[in-house]
Amino acid sequence: MGSRGTIAYGETRRARLAGPLLAVAVLVVGVAVTLRTVGALHEDQRAAAARVMDQRTAVARAAVTAETGRYRDLMQAVAAGLGTNTHLTARDFAAATAPLDTAGLVGATSVAFLVATPTGDIEETERFWRSRGADGLTLQPRGTPDVHLFSIFQRTLNDSAPADSGLDVAAAPEGAAALLEARRTGRPTVSDAYVLLRDRTVPLVRRQLSFIFVAPVFAAPDADDELPRFQGWVAMGLRGQDFLGGVLGTASQGLLDGELYAIDGGGRRLKVASYDAPGRRDLVRQATFPVADRQWTLLTGADSHRLPGARNGTPATVLLGGTLLTIMLAILVWVLATGRSRARAQVLVATAELRSAEAESRRQAGLLGAIMASLGDGVGVVDENGAFLLHNPAAKALLGVPFDATSPGEWQEHYGIYRPDGRTPFPLAEMPLVRGLRGEVSDGVEMMIRNEQRPDGILLSVDGRPLDPSAGQHGAVAVFHDITALRRYENDLAVFAGVVAHDLKAPLAVIRGHCETAADELADAPESRETAEVGAALRRIMSAVDRMAALIDTLLAYTTSRDAPLKLRAVPLGPLVAEVVAQRTEHLRPGAGPPPDVYVGPLPEVRADPAMLRHVLDNLIGNALKYVPRGRAARIDVTAGPADEGWTRVEVADRGIGIPAEDKPAIFESFHRARTAEGYAGTGLGLAICRRIVERHGGTIGVADNPGGGTRFHFTLPVATAAPAGDEEALDRALAERAEAEAVAQPAVAGTARPPAIRPPCVEAPPAGPGTPAAAGPLAGPPVIRPAVAAATPRRTPGAGPAGTA
């Protein structure tokens, strides 16, 4: 058991650890897979973002390239247009550049026609171009270059502020270089970045780096062999910041940052413009492309989160979902794993408890079996159908036959169960086990067992009970023990007591007879002092003899009241009471004192042992006659009243001396006498005998004060009903001797010798009380026996006062 317990504990511990470990493993794997998936998604997204960025950058670069190419081409086209005019006027310029107004030239400030003029020719040049329509032209030479580069005609674009005509571009080396380069190469060109002359007056913060796109204007040669004649340039100013913002904003839809760098003639990289888009720049691309004869570099940047199609919430969703799923899975695994281990632990504990309970119940069963086997008394248990569940060896030994009767109906015949008379079959309904099945308790039920194995019969005393509900089974249990030897012994004892009583009383009778004879003879002798003394001595002897005889009777009655078998029969109470009263009062001499007043009410027929019941009545009525104040007449009421169903309550009330409260609890004990009984003869056994007899009849006895004075005894007895068949003649064969002995003893009890005047006669009767329904007034002479209301009560006419002893 111990090693099993250890193993079980080890298993339980391992099982308890397995659950959390499994859950942690699931958690780790789940989180790892989720992170990996999220990482892969991120990687994909980064690649997608790079792709999108590349596309966007390409678009932006293409847009910038296309726009610059277009500007250059437009310049070339305008230059070509102007070149066709041999006589170029302001009007021609306006016509040639008119389409530029609607060409959507982002960042363009103006387009101008420029000419080169040596310093000495300035005035002439001015006059010349005024004549060609440049009204108000004032050439504004700057510095002293070899040649001045004046703008002659111009068209303002994109609502820019019109610039002064006649500006000298030679003042801006970058512009001048571009013009000269274009003339030298005969092709359009673009300048290095610089602040346009027209912008040099605007505040610094708004000043931008710009370019000019330049195309040389060649007039067609006059003669076939001549080279094209250089006339001047068309140049368009382009503000870098406006250009980049416009082009990039449109091309990238505001998602790309941009920085435009131009490499100037000296090979330096110069930041021309920058454009900021919202967001954090985490993707950067760079593209270098030719613009005319220059290299421009476009640096683009973007926030990958803002690029459409590059980033979405999938990784975050996957991370959240995966984590949640993992946690749920881990919890599920933990619950399942630990639930299993918990259940397993519970099963192990329950199994261990079951085993110990089983061992305990086996031990208990063994113990019970041993107790049952060693019990001297027989024990039998039946189920609700009367089938024997259990019986012990003593039960079988007592009954002599095996317990194989299948139903209670067979018990009587099978086991040979009879009433104590040994002849009357025991009624099934009265059997203690059957009563137990009905839920009744029965104690000391006597039955005779006589069968093949027990031809002489044994007398059993059986106690029956319903089975305790804790047995979990409806049924009844009976315990029976053999009282055959006990009863035989009691019989022997009763016979012995009867014989002893008889043998003791015989010499007493002889002594009394001789005393009476001597007294009679003394009465005839002449009176003298001696004769008087002898007479007194004789009376004392006779009194002592009477007391001794009475004591013997009482002791015999005390014995028989306990041991003698009850011979139950229907007894009419009224005649029995009348007989007792008559006997108790027949020796009273008329005129000796106030006669007792006895009322006997209607009394029922009871079921009792008549001889024993007579003892009870004799004791109670005798006491009521005896315990009266001196000189008073006894007043007694014997009545019957209702009690529990099937029972009657008999009362014997008197107007005597009463019993002090402190004595009442003890007066039914043997030899107890109240202190008020001093001066009244008695043994203290009478009431003890009464209680024994009443209780053996199943009744109760008690005492109370009689309201108005005196005492009120009461006892209960079963009312005589239709007696069970065979009960009347139920005679206990085994106890026949005892019955005989009692028959011998009975006359001695009933016919107690009456002493001559023991008490002085009463002179006055006490007043009537509530307990005496028909109290009579003080009477001298015969005792009054009032007629009962219903029952015929004998009227007696005894002579003297109450009887002396009980």
Ligand code: ADP
């Ligand atoms: P006893 O032989 O003394 O009368 P009992 O057993 O008959 O013995 O009575 C016990 C005691 O109860 C008596 O001694 C007496 O004190 C008291 N007693 C019994 N009956 C009466 C009664 N009717 N009135 C007053 N006292 C009584």
